[in-house]
Amino acid sequence: MTCDVCGHEMRRVPTADSRVKEAWVCPWCYAWTELGAHPGLVGRSWYEPVHMRWERADAAELPTGVSHAYGYFGATLCGIQQEGVVTSPYPWFPDSDDACPGCREAAIVIDGRWPVDVRGEKRERLRPTPPAGADWPPF
Ligand SMILES: [Zn+2]
Ligand SMILES: [Zn+2]
Secondary structure, three states, X not given: OEOOOOOOEOEEEOXXXXXXXXXXXXXXXXXEEEEOOOOOOEEEOOOOOHHXXXXXXXOOOOOOXXXXXXXXXXXXXXXXXXXXXXXXXXXXXXXXXXXXXXXXXXXXXXXXXXXXXXXXXXOOXXXXXXXXXXXXXXX
């Protein structure tokens, strides 16, 4: 699966939503794609600014007092990979006093990877052409 935002290869991630058959996340711009939630439709993330985009990471082992953003691949956005790092139902705010500086930095870098022309509600840009033999979903 190729990311329709930046053209990098996406990685398949586990999903907690039983209606979703496949969930993919781009390790470069962190756009996501979901298959199976609605028959015949492909769910894709849209652009969200840094302060609206991330959820707090949750894990028993994480030190309290610092809020990390969840970075999808079983890790925080700043790269803490531990057993049991999951997303929480709470949003993560880069501007809050307890926000992890590493997560904030990563969030800003990722934000900069979204081309300006895909930031509207409707993406104006054509999808990048998939490489030959790429595993595209049936549209
Ligand atoms: Zn991407
Ligand atoms: Zn962090």
